[in-house]
Amino acid sequence: MQVNRKLCTVKDANIIEKSIDSQPFRTKSLESIVRLGKKMDAATFAIEIILLGFTVVFGVLAVEFKRLVYAAVSLALMSISIALIFFLLSAPFVGVLQLLIYAGAITVLFLATISLTKGEEEE
Secondary structure: OOOOOOOHHHHHHHHHHHHHHHHOOOOOOHHHHHOOOOOHHHHHHHHHHHHHHHHHHHHHEEEEEEEEHHHHHHHHHHHHHHHHHHHHHHHHHHHHHHHHHHHHHHHHHHHHHHHHOOOOOOO
């Protein structure tokens, strides 16, 4: 079986070919194994850096806001940006769980707790 050498380095391709030749059966998952190590293009890298920046900013805002509603919304936005990072990393299941549990359920729980708790207005 030939390895697409455009997707990986020559050393990696030789190691993969040797390991496949030593196995009693050959699988079609070789191409997916080689694709995992491919280099990221500039646009995807820029999007990841921007999302990481949003995550840090929203996390700091969630801690620094005096009003709890704003902090909970900032926490939800941070969770959404983390879910988008998971989607970019080809982990859609984890991204969906991040959206459903943290950005959805936990944020609604926080907002319900804030609205049901009596608090003194700061002026």
